[in-house]
Amino acid sequence: MGPFEGFDHREVPVGGGSPSSSEGCGMGNSKEGEKPKKVVHVRARRGQATDSHSLAERVRRERINERMRCLQDLVPGCYKTMGMARMLDEIINYVQSLQNQIEFLSMKLSAATSYGFNLDLEDNSAVKNVIIN
Numbered sequence: 001m002g003p004f005e006g007f008d009h010r011e012v013p014v015g016g017g018s019p020s021s022s023e024g025c026g027m028g029n030s031k032e033g034e035k036p037k038k039v040v041h042v043r044a045r046r047g048q049a050t051d052s053h054s055l056a057e058r059v060r061r062e063r064i065n066e067r068m069r070c071l072q073d074l075v076p077g078c079y080k081t082m083g084m085a086r087m088l089d090e091i092i093n094y095v096q097s098l099q100n101q102i103e104f105l106s107m108k109l110s111a112a113t114s115y116g117f118n119l120d121l122e123d124n125s126a127v128k129n130v131i132i133n
Helices: 052-074 084-114 124-132
Strands: 011-014 038-041
Touching: 052 084
Parallel strands: none
Antiparallel strands: 011 038
């Protein structure tokens, strides 16, 4: 795809007549009573923005969508058919649930150590027994 594909660069004279080289830009000597010719630029096709702000906005939206897809893959219960707001709600709930689990397990571990259990952090079986019970 070339750099100018998707754009319609036609200039359409308004006001009738054919534009000559000096009159096409509206800079030629116009006779009295004759209006200067105007040129209307035809807009780009849909989805083919030409404005640099629009292009930057499209890139920003694509980056957001890419990161949302990554979150979808990480969070169970997020489906592609969900809307963006619903998906963010699910992600927030999941992260809060993980935070609650961390807090619970930390409390359980600290309770186990306060009772005098000798928990060697390298001995995973002792930690697993305390966490499971």
